[in-house]
Amino acid sequence: MKKDLLFYKFNSCKKTLLVFLFTLITCYAAVAQTRQITGNVSTADGIAIPGASIKIKGTTTGVVTDVNGSFKLSAPANSTLVFSFIGYLSQEVTIGSGNVYNIKLSATVSNLNEVVVVSVGYGTQKRTDLTGAISSISAATIAKLPVTSVEQALQGRAAGVQVTNNDASPGGNVSILIRGTGSLAQYGNSPLYVVDGYPLETGGMNNINPNDIASIDILKDASATAIYGIRAANGVVIINTKKGKKDGTQVELNTYDSYQSKPKEYKLLNAQQFATMANAQAANDPAKQFTTFSGWSNPSSLTNADWQNALYRNGLTQNYNVAIRGGNDKVQSATSIGYYDQKGIVIGSYFKRVTLGLNLDYQPTKWLKSSTSAKYAYQDSNNPFGTGSNLLGNLAQLPPTLDGGSNVTSQINDGKGNYGYYNPVYTYIAKYSNPVYSINDNQYKNINQFFNANSSLEATLIEGLKIKTSGGVTITNLNNSFFQPEDDRLVNQYGSVAGATQNAFFSQSLNTSFDWLWENTISYDRTFGKHTINFVGGVTEQELTNNPFNGSGVPPNAQIRDLSQVTNLKLGTTAQNIQSLASQFVRLGYNYAGRYFITGTVRRDGSSKFDVGHKYGTFPSGAISWKAKEESFLKGVDWLSNLKFRGSYGEVGNEGPIGLFQYEEQFSTGLASTNSGNLGYPFNKVYQVGIAATSPANPNLRWETDYQTDIGTDMAFLHGDLTLTVDWFNRKSKDFLLNIAVPPQTGYNTETLNVGTMSNKGWEFALNYNHNFNDFRFGAGLTISFITNKLTALNSGSTFITNPLNNPTGAVNLNGQGWTVYSETHIGQPVGEFFGYKSAGIIQSQAQIDALNANASAKTGGLNKYYYQAATSPGDRLFADVNGDGVVNASDQVSLGNPQPKFFGGFNLDGAYKAWDINLYFYGSYGNKILNYAESNQETLQNRGFAGIENLSQEYYNNAWTPTNHSNTFARIYYSDNSILNAVPSSQWIENGSYLKLKTLTVGYTLPSELLKRLSVSKLRIYVSTQNLFTITSYKGLDPEIGTQGGFGTQNGIDNGTYPSSKFYTVGLNVTF
Template identity: 30%
Template sequence: SATNLTSIDIYQEAEIGKNSLKSILDKLKAKFQVNFAYMEEVNDQVLVQMPESNDLTQVLESLSSQTGYSFQLMGKSVLITLSKSGDESKKIIPVKGQVTDENGEAIIGAAVKVKGTNTGTITDISGNFELGVPSQSAILIVSFVGYQAKEVKIGNQTSFAIQLKEDAKQLEEVVVIGYGKQSKTRVTGAISSVKSEDLSKYTAGSFDQQLVGKMSGVMVSENAAAPGQDAQIVIRGTSTLTAGTNPLIVVDGMPLSEGTSLNDIPASSIASVDVLKDAASAAIYGSRASNGVILITTKKGSKGRAQLSFDYYTGIQQSAGGIEFANAYESARYFTHARDYGYVSKDPANRSEIDDVATRKANGASKREFRLNYLEPYLNGEEGLTDTNWSDELLRSAPVSNYSLSLNGGNDKTDYFANVSYFDQEGIVLTSGQQRYNANVSLRSKLSDRVEFGVNLNAAYTKVNDLKVGGFDEDPINMLWATYPFFSPYNEDGSLNIGAQHQANGPEDGALLENPVAMLENTKRVENRFRTFGNAYMQLELLKNLVYKTSVGTDFSSNHYDYFSPNTIGAYRQPFPNKQAKSWEKNSHYFNYLFEHIMTYANSFGDHDINLMAGATMQREDGVSTSVSGTGIADNNIDNIAGASSFGVTSDRYAWTQISYLARVQYYYKNRYQLSVAARRDGSSRFGDNTKWAVFPSISGGWIISEETFFPKQDFLTYLKLRANWGMTGNNQIGSYGSKALVTSSDYVMNGTLQPGFAATTAPNPNLSWETNTSSNFGFDVQLLSKVNFSVNYYQSTTTDLLLSVPVPEHSGYSKSLQNVGSMRNKGFELELNAVELNAGEFTFGFNANLTTNQNEILSLAPGQEQILTGYNSSFLTEVGGPLAQMIGYKVTGVYKDQESIEATPHLKGTIPGDYMVEDVNGDGIINADDKVALGTYEPKLFYGFGANMSYRNFDLSFAFNGIEGRKIFDQPVMQANTGEGFAVPTKDYVNNYYHPEFNPDGKYAQPNMGNFSSARKNTRGNSMDVLDADYLRLRNIQLAYKLPEAVLTKLNLSAARVYVAANNPLTFTKYAGANPDGKVTANLEQGSVNAIPHPVVKSYMVGMNLTF
């Protein structure tokens, strides 16, 4: 029985260097001047590799071993028959069997051959084969591309169930490249790939979290770890100063909207993730590719009977980090020290810390120079007083569960995959969480031998109970830094304790925040998201080897955010009951659509293989958002904007369009010399009138040295390939109207009526264009012992024409101007190592590791501009010759203990005892900004991941680590807690180590001083003690699984079942004192700045199962 391979398969297989038997025979006919005659049972569509020999006998042997057919040379003719050689017409034993993969899926077209003979066949659509063998001592060799060949002894058996394992070498793996696929051996760019099996070891709702530590060159920061938030992905270093850093996400060929939420793509529907890291690979995506391209392939159907699988896990999540704050007794001592010294230090000659309130008042003390009125019992050390750990009150152990049901099947015409899943996550912060419903369907069908169509459709509905809304008094985690431990979240009767801080702290102006638990329990902040994206395509084989594919893709997203804060709670400085209720609502949606036409031609000519691709795409996105804030809310009966009487409305709409032409030539000679040339021409509405179009070319080459005849065949070094490439990509993330000078509203009131005013608010730039990234990559791939793969890349990428929002002198009337100026470079090494299926009896072992270094340098800024100094206290320096956003600050050498030592040393104006002594770096006797020293960058010197998996019988155990070295963070919440200013709750570290003449004369931190917080102290914020080491090593996941044995499966009527226990992030090794060492702000020029306490990374413990029916 013949397999019915179609043009589509031919096209795909042709990619990996094979052609149909018939086409090979046509070539051989010309080459050797022979005729081929074949019997009708022979399938001329079977795929074979073109034999390279010039000896006809050898060629025929090769074809015979590839196909299992017999090739008999008779004069100028060759007779091809099914598995019968003329001289072996002895007694034949008929045998039959089925070949399947590890999942029990039929393998179609596997070669089944009798060892040492030319007898053989291939399996049919159901994986079945029938064959005659010469004797019981014969051995069957079963092989299939991408799988390990298997030998089976015949014995007295006549029916066989043969299972093939996937080939450990991985070199035959197919990777997804832009607008096509390629065998891994033919990849000449820098592409990292992960399959779903590896991703799913980290159980998570969203795949971005699963990518952490998995690939070299891909740094995933969980800087926003709250439910429903996206991680930030940076590929090969930040390559822009002020444009966006989002990689382009392409799902099944559909480029999604910029900065798209990855949370809408359920991990359970992903088959593989391939990341195009270098410009040569990514250039085919042109102006959107300079931050890298993430290609996601969703799961597809496979031929065979319908298979239902159910995946489930459930677990408990906890916080994996946080700032350690002082307890109530320590805080009481600190606040008192701070307020006393604040009062006394303003006039030490006439003031004393024993002065009572009346005396202090008479001396002109301001409110914060009085002691907090309620601390006496704490200072006296009375036991049993309120001592609330607010982190414990806000955080909780929170359940998470995921249910996923998939159906997968198909016949020789049509296949399908469908998945529905439900992800239910409570957040580790009170009231937060998300519920997400996903459905996705993939369908492919062949209408005829030449026509195929397919649809991929994904839909997600997510309801997020959000945490962040507006100011710091509405972000519960961030409220921790100013919520005092002297207060309880609940009253004795269990009700919420409202306004306690306001009442107690009012007279002395202590922290005036609302109880964050009450704030959370009473406010509504719900986001509803609906997202659907996907594409449909039609593929036609116009001529032999020439395929035309047209597709239409869409991405639609609709968001509704609903916020309400009642008047039953207070807010920062607005005590209950004076606070007004407020409401806010935002509705937004966008619609993105794409038309694409791609023509592909693939063919072989002797030693020459060629693949050509050309296409055109058009994409457009339209977005609308309206937000309405409502005030004047009479009562709390309507908890949304409908209850308001006064409204503020803002409306925003945008559209962008892009038209692109693309082309690629891939050429392979003898399969070992590889060349790929590609170019894309993009036109975009985002750019200035003078610069709408640009071309992004690339060229890359590869050389498989180990295929050379001169390369000694050996068992140790089994594969060696060199790669080199060059290419250009662009960055267009400047918003839809970045090149336009806009006129925005600035209204006025005259005669009591609103007068619409307008003013130019952005500076024009008709020459605004793409950021261009030019990169080169050199690498080699090595395989040792056919088991261990090792890849090294060196890359250098230079971004020119940076889309730089240049701080301009404000006397121009503008603060910033977007310009194409300046350039920066990233360079580094990437190493990837993996080994699979190292066997020792029943024990198998595999491991993987990756490591990336990146070095960033600013090559130039705006003409005449040497540096950009920005951020808190001008602490972030981006200067020519230095790295992006280097943190700078004074180097603390000690704490001044008296006025004499201040006079005796260079010091900042306004320095008083208790302030920091800083180093006069340039030795000029003056302390000023010139004495600030470099304190490091957020961008780590290197990051890495490693892991292993091992199995013994039905058990398997896997784990993975990831880590970062050389990262620094200017954590402002920690700084606030360590300044001694006396408003924030101090850290444990600070209360134990601050300088105080009596309490701790050797303290290393500045003396607590509220009210007289000196200008010197303010100017030294962001000093060498405030920039923290944020290196970490994290056990990212560990999983132990058990596969149910065959006997049990049969009983349960299951075809496969697996149960597991797993932990995510159970261990983190770090010295970092902040809440999350991945925390950062989004502005690149201030990366490394943490200006609000971030949501901690979550650790979780899970049990789960995978059942296949």
């Protein structure tokens, strides 16, 4: 019995040992057969697909591709890998002897066919089936750009789209022109933004988190934009945000930190040089108009104030984004949260943003589907000098001196609440006359809240036939406030009046808007043999209600920021404005055999912005295309992958420049520039509250209309690796709107009229190359646009327009300088050309002046004794007598240059080798001119500023004309040169604005997947990036990238010295779980 028991135990142990050995051998064999698989997933045209899924068939093991479409995966030999991505046919590959698999996925036969989905407004189309001109930007491209807003991501990425930073401040605005300037009205050239199907009437693009964007499609020609009718003349930007996927849950973390260096600075005089110059001007001032100060008598004793250095700092940006996306066959969801915090390079400036996003799709049955999209954004921002202000220009004008005075520090800021001042006139209130104090003590607060939600329900009635209803709301809440303490307010209001007192000041501006949208559409898309029909029609209503409110008063103390608690309350605008739009539209497309395409679109809009006779407009368009590559005579041409020709013509509108009820007579209350600050008009030397008419009624006011022709071709070569798109367009903008000055005897100031016609003609080129060479992937892209703009007609009978447009005298006053018109727009010439005198050097002697004056007297029969001014002296600028009448006056002002470039574009280089990736992106323009107004301030004494004199540039001070230095470039230094001699618009201040800038350089490394398995991480990429690394230009100013001033189409290329740009250095992380 005992022996049997021992035998049983031995057999049991033997079996266990055999099982163990078998398991060990099996595991070893399995390990030995496990392979490290790498590769790339791309489209049929070689475009990388980020986020594509690679799974081992029959298991849950898998990875997703990174931003470059690359992947790494450990898989058993002879196993099958399943490659999939939404919108593309899944592909199964059995692992053979190789370890590298570069997979090209074919698009499905659904609406995501041929490369990528293209949004065309109320639907999508295959890219190869398009008849209109549409540029697209993918999520993969956006992911490589550390940008704040959607607009910045567009720069140079789409042909025909000119994107320029107007202001480099945190959250600063960007100007976008799609196919040129079509309007002269303020903000009249802005495109329509449609986000997840919702046309946004309120809220800027800063409310949209770039990390949430799946695609951007830019509709450029009238055939593409006509579906949006009266709001489509400036192009349409369609943005789709990321949605959930059916193949499980994915978590993404994207974050980066950026260090921003201090900007370039103007080279100005220091305190000693400034005081020496000022004393010399006072000594040579026979009229004793110039008052110097005792503190300047000994320049060496002065403390130098470097205002630029005092106001600049190193900036820091932090950006964090987390997204969870997933789902199954019935429900897919995507949620995201983002936090962005930028501390600007100017003290007191910042931009903070929190964003939330939700996309939810639910399909309970095959024929019914619902979708919901919601977005929320909270912004807190501050630019102490105001958006678009000439910050650098103002700093350059401040005297660089400090006078400690009694009980005041001789430092700009001693860190103890004491501030030095540069102007001894204000010795009784030392804290003022110091911009650092003004920023630190004044308090600005700009809060912007944005909420958008849109839901839809779609039913498939029969195959191809769908009906859809959707509705949504957009709510914005703006709250801007400003607090100014007693001492800062004092000097601002009373100047140097000794013993004056003034209360603190608080102002607040509020605006709550509510916008609702309801749309109903029906669509039909079917193929019958060689015939394909697609149709969409619908009705839409949208209404926007604005509730603006603003006021000001005296707060009881520095802590109170509430208008309800102030005294001496003064209310400004308090009104409710409601504008609505009701529309019907239809688009019908037909193609035969995938070769011949035709599309027709009609939209009819009714807008409340216009009077009864002009409320409704109809906007038709038509387009055709021929896919020549599908013809039998080209099918055998292997080197040609695609050849298509397109043509379109259409009509679209622009109601943007029109305000509500602007066709009615306009009334206004005035804000008196007095110490009391009363609202009203002067009567018997007392300001009384009142209302007066400012503009007459105009029942014939109508929208601006664009008529556009487009002819284009799409080509692809080398199996789709090389693509080329070329478009020629002719855009005619009719009935553009202007606020025209009217004679004062009419009792009005201005009148809004449809006054003229403009044209924009141009060529657009987009060239792209992408190819995979085993472990190495290379890509390059180029966009370049040639656009010619000109004014073709004026209905008023005039031949040109001056700037600014609403000044009765046609003169402009920039920062107190008495410049006359600096730009004009003439029939047959570009919009906003610079106008002024042509500089012919410097007058070197009195004999030269005498000869010029004698010639003037002779040619005018003694009516003019002086060629220019009676005070003209040696060292003053010599201006050309263009018309030869012997006298230099306004009739001798000529065109000095065009601020619009001859061409602009972007160039992109993209490469990857195994785990490494690199991207370089350049942007530039050529042939445009810049008015260097900031430089003109530094090269003339304007008799402005608190000290009565302003600072100058080192270059001007060291090279100005003197009796012993006969410069032929720089005029003499002359006090009170205020629009009399040299400080006038002239060719001296016009420069070549061409430039090429390296906008971004990014290098990234993706960690091997085997190192990430233990952390359940699918992908981890680390990257470093820099922005604005260098600029190639001959422009002498700080930055040649100059946008528009105030949003006006006529005010381009003016360098006032706005908030400066600088270099960014970024470290980022992309993680996928």
